[in-house]
Amino acid sequence: MASTNNYVVDLQEEERAIEKIGGKALNLCKMTSAGFKVPSAFVVSVDAYDYFIKKELESEISQILNSIDFNSEKSIARGCSSIKDIITSGTLPPNLREEIQQKIEDLPPGYYAVRSSAVAEDLPDASFAGQLDSFLNTARENILERVVDCWASYWNDRAVKYRHDSSIGHLDTELAAAGIAVVVQRMVNADISGVMFTANPVNGSNDIVIESTWGLGEAIVSGIVSPDSFVLGRGGNLLEKNIQSKDQGYFLKNGENRLISIPEEKQKKSSLNTEILKKLLSKGVELEEFFGVPQDIEWALECGEKEAQIYILQSRPVTTLTGEGDDILWTRAYGDEYWADATTPLFYDVMGKMLTDYVNHEGARIMGYKEITDTELLKLHKSRVYFNSWVLEKAFSYYPKFARSQELLNYFPLEDQNRISQYPSILHKTLLSQILIAIRDPDGMMHRTDKAYRKWAQGFIKKCSSFDETDLEELTDQELLTLYMDIEQSGIKHYQLIRYGMVSHSIATNLMVKNWLVKWLGDEDGSLYAGLISGLDDNKTVEMNISLSDLAQIIRKDPDLLQKINNIDDLGSLSNSDVENLISSNPTFKKEFHQFVTDYGHRSNTREILYPRWREDQAYVLSVIKLLSSSDLDLRKKELESREHRFKTEKEVFKRIKKVRGGFLKAKLFFTVLKLAQTYLTFRENQRFYLDHLLFRQRLMLLDLGRRLKEKAVLDAGEDVFFLYEKELFQFFPLDNLEVQVSVSQLRNEILERKREFYRYQWSLPPKFLKNGIEFDDTVTEYDASAVYGAAASPGIFQGVARVVESIEGLSHLEDGEILITSNTDPAWTAVFSKIGGLITETGGILSHGAVISREYRIPAVTAVKGATKIFKTGERLIVDGNDGVVYKKE
Numbered sequence: 019m020a021s022t023n024n025y026v027v028d029l030q031e032e033e034r035a036i037e038k039i040g041g042k043a044l045n046l047c048k049m050t051s052a053g054f055k056v057p058s059a060f061v062v063s064v065d066a067y068d069y070f071i072k073k074e075l076e077s078e079i080s081q082i083l084n085s086i087d088f089n090s091e092k093s094i095a096r097g098c099s100s101i102k103d104i105i106t107s108g109t110l111p112p113n114l115r116e117e118i119q120q121k122i123e124d125l126p127p128g129y130y131a132v133r134s135s136a137v138a139e140d141l142p143d144a145s146f147a148g149q150l151d152s153f154l155n156t157a158r159e160n161i162l163e164r165v166v167d168c169w170a171s172y173w174n175d176r177a178v179k180y181r182h183d184s185s186i187g188h189l190d191t192e193l194a195a196a197g198i199a200v201v202v203q204r205m206v207n208a209d210i211s212g213v214m215f216t217a218n219p220v221n222g223s224n225d226i227v228i229e230s231t232w233g234l235g236e237a238i239v240s241g242i243v244s245p246d247s248f249v250l251g252r253g254g255n256l257l258e259k260n261i262q263s264k265d266q267g268y269f270l271k272n273g274e275n276r277l278i279s280i281p282e283e284k285q286k287k288s289s290l291n292t293e294i295l296k297k298l299l300s301k302g303v304e305l306e307e308f309f310g311v312p313q314d315i316e317w318a319l320e321c322g323e324k325e326a327q328i329y330i331l332q333s334r335p336v337t338t339l340t341g342e343g344d345d346i347l348w349t350r351a352y353g354d355e356y357w358a359d360a361t362t363p364l365f366y367d368v369m370g371k372m373l374t375d376y377v378n379h380e381g382a383r384i385m386g387y388k389e390i391t392d393t394e395l396l397k398l399h400k401s402r403v404y405f406n407s408w409v410l411e412k413a414f415s416y417y418p419k420f421a422r423s424q425e426l427l428n429y430f431p432l433e434d435q436n437r438i439s440q441y442p443s444i445l446h447k448t449l450l451s452q453i454l455i456a457i458r459d460p461d462g463m464m465h466r467t468d469k470a471y472r473k474w475a476q477g478f479i480k481k482c483s484s485f486d487e488t489d490l491e492e493l494t495d496q497e498l499l500t501l502y503m504d505i506e507q508s509g510i511k512h513y514q515l516i517r518y519g520m521v522s523h524s525i526a527t528n529l530m531v532k533n534w535l536v537k538w539l540g541d542e543d544g545s546l547y548a549g550l551i552s553g554l555d556d557n558k559t560v561e562m563n564i565s566l567s568d569l570a571q572i573i574r575k576d577p578d579l580l581q582k583i584n585n586i587d588d589l590g591s592l593s594n595s596d597v598e599n600l601i602s603s604n605p606t607f608k609k610e611f612h613q614f615v616t617d618y619g620h621r622s623n624t625r626e627i628l629y630p631r632w633r634e635d636q637a638y639v640l641s642v643i644k645l646l647s648s649s650d651l652d653l654r655k656k657e658l659e660s661r662e663h664r665f666k667t668e669k670e671v672f673k674r675i676k677k678v679r680g681g682f683l684k685a686k687l688f689f690t691v692l693k694l695a696q697t698y699l700t701f702r703e704n705q706r707f708y709l710d711h712l713l714f715r716q717r718l719m720l721l722d723l724g725r726r727l728k729e730k731a732v733l734d735a736g737e738d739v740f741f742l743y744e745k746e747l748f749q750f751f752p753l754d755n756l757e758v759q760v761s762v763s764q765l766r767n768e769i770l771e772r773k774r775e776f777y778r779y780q781w782s783l784p785p786k787f788l789k790n791g792i793e794f795d796d797t798v799t800e801y802d803a804s805a806v807y808g809a810a811a812s813p814g815i816f817q818g819v820a821r822v823v824e825s826i827e828g829l830s831h832l833e834d835g836e837i838l839i840t841s842n843t844d845p846a847w848t849a850v851f852s853k854i855g856g857l858i859t860e861t862g863g864i865l866s867h868g869a870v871i872s873r874e875y876r877i878p879a880v881t882a883v884k885g886a887t888k889i890f891k892t893g894e895r896l897i898v899d900g901n902d903g904v905v906y907k908k909e
Contacts, residue, residue: 025069026061029051066200128158169200215312252303264286415438464527478708519705550692556704841887855898859883
């Protein structure tokens with residue numbers, strides 16, 4: 019236990035271990051000791067938190083932790099709320115309270131920031147960033163209360179889930195990565211503030227980049243102003259200068275950050291002069307030399323009566339310099355359409371090798387695309403899959419110019435988009451590629467691919483039925499490995515057909531239809547296009563949603579069962595046997611529920627195979643049904659209406675096209691291509707349904723391999739198998755019985771680091787582009803005080819209340835007619851689309867899953883709104899304009 023009189027640490031003290039003061043405080047401590055101008059501060063150490071918890075609360079907290087189901091967000095939220103209540107209502111030991119209070123009383127008048135400083139913040143990439151609370155503009159008399167609030171935030175839901183998933187002890191603060199300190203620091207009344215990078219985060223050069231604005235930095239962070247920007251050489255020469263109009267700024271007034279209008283004469287004036295720029299440059303270089311790596315520095319300038327003082331508020335490594343240099347431009351944008359989820363190493367190998375070997379390399383050889391037959395296609399970076407943009411560019415060069423739409427060009431940086439759009443069409447090679455496909459792989463021809471896929475799917479489902487009768491645990495290692503290889507080989511045809519159906523047929527035909535509708539009929543808002551591709555037959559996702567709606571209708575007519583279900587706060591915590599007992603009172607519902615699990619139990623809310631499928635987690639299905647039961651909407655009826663709307667739109671479009679010049683031939687051509695576009699939109703949705711069948715069986719076998727490795731004491735848990743790469747996994751199950759040459763202890767350490775990275779970035783999207791180890795994102799979200807611009811994905815205008823949902827569990831809070839705002843969607847999400855009035859996503863284009871289903875249900879949608887989950891707040895009133903791709907904040 020901590021000793022007394024050691025709870026408060028001055029920044030100037032020599033002894034400053036991270037496990038005592040946390041990562042944030044350690045940096046401030048180092049800078050203060052080195053003589054940098056840092057606002058005066060002290061630290062309430064980890065020992066103080068540790069002493070309070072262990073002396074007063076450890077037993078209660080431990081009991082609550084033991085009751086939490088870490089697979090249920092509701093259970094985590096409930097447990098964390100109880101722990102935070104215990105901490106904030108607890109009584110501090112007298113000696114601890116006295117020492118902290120005495121330090122507070124010694125502070126000069128003013129306002130203070132009270133910031134959490136987690137020990138885990140010193141892990142790579144600031145893994146706890148944004149998970150803990152901080153409080154600005156705190157009066158002296160409220161500091162102690164805010165310190166306790168920071169301690170309580172150590173138990174925020176996301177922080178607890180991260181620690182659990184990363185194997186960091188919640189209560190064992192003796193561990194190097196556990197515990198929380200609190201920094202109490204004077205608030206600088208900044209007249210000018212900004213950031214400085216001692217390496218250019220865009221191109222990686224060693225130039226100094228400085229951004230600045232009037233007042234506090236919050237004006238930049240909140241997007242109220244665009245800052246002035248300066249690029250300086252190390253010698254002080256000004257290389258670039260961009261002065262923005264800064265009409266507002268935040269200033270510290272009476273303990274509040276107040277937004278104040280900037281006098282007109284200063285709005286377009288440079289916020290920094292040459293003298294200050296040189297002083298900042300000098301400080302930046304000194305900090306870089308002190309820490310030994312390029313720095314990302316927050317600074318503030320306070321104009322005193324005698325001279326201006328530059329304060330360093332924070333300095334950390336430039337995180338966009340990853341050290342992963344390979345001179346390839348990698349893009350996450352294409353992955354947003356196909357592979358948007360956070361990805362484990364094993365799943366990266368399982369699906370990545372198929373995309374590389376069969377979609378890319380084999381497909382390129384068949385079509386004669388010699389340049390890209392052996393190029394590296396994929397990269398796993400911060401748990402997201404990036405695609406090689408050069409491969410995409412070469413493939414798109416075979417597209418005719420009119421097909422290089424903005425949706426496709428957005429896969430590339432802004433500076434490359436015009437060049438790629440004007441790239442000469444290689445039409446003779448395009449024609450040759452189609453001839454080669456007809457000779458070498460006839461199933462790739464547009465009139466055959468869909469039929470071939472349906473035939474393969476029918477056969478694969480029979481194989482899955484046989485698989486499901488197999489007891490995996492009864493198989494020998496060799497038998498299980500042979501079965502795995504057999505299922506994997508059977509799935510190759512899936513990838514061989516989607517390389518045509520998704521990559522070329524679907525994109526090409528839909529872009530042609532969309533382009534002709536605009537050119538011939540002026541369909542600028544996309545309403546005709548949306549009408550033509552909704553209400554399509556045999557859409558597995560729509561059929562799944564209708565089945566869920568039917569189940570919801572059944573329990574709406576059974577008040578007793580509905581009441582039982584509604585009385586359970588956390589359905590997600592129920593086991594499959596609990597669900598079985600709960601629904602047994604209604605034989606009709608039970609029968610239909612079992613049929614749904616039979617038909618769709620291989621699906622999940624994510625493609626990532628780390629997570630259970632619905633057959634394994636039937637409580638999730640019941641949760642969706644409960645959500646849908648709150649609405650009387652009948653999706654079966656709605657789908658019939660969509661189909662009628664499509665028939666009506668087709669007649670209208672056919673009639674109008676015949677009236678334009680050359681109308682008869684154009685109409686004939688248009689409807690030939692339209693039928694193909696409709697076919698391959700359905701193909702695009704249904705291939706996910708059958709891919710889920712494949713991945714479900716692969717998941718089950720990989721889990722059993724993990725179980726066997728746990729029994730051999732190679733893994734701590736069976737699910738850790740997903741944090742191995744295939745090569746590592748199959749070393750333990752070699753077909754030729756070779757001896758394994760691997761250090762188990764080293765492998766376990768690798769797994770722990772990979773788990774930490776996965777969970778660290780699970781809910782955040784890393785930058786769009788990566789090159790030479792440098793991350794950058796040049797998709798600028800345009801917005802003013804009331805409007806945010808994205809991509810028009812589904813036409814119509816809707817006004818309503820926002821609901822920000824970061825994970826699928828958050829859908830349980832969704833109310834009828836709300837605007838769903840999320841990063842991206844998956845088929846499992848679309849069951850609730852019948853409830854929403856509008857959709858806003860951070861990723862995706864016109865063929866993304868969310869856009870397709872939005873048009874199916876005629877829901878206005880805007881996609882590709884960078885930072886949407888941060889820009890908008892739950893409860894805000896918004897207007898979603900799916901015609902122009904704009905979201906308006908309603909005053």
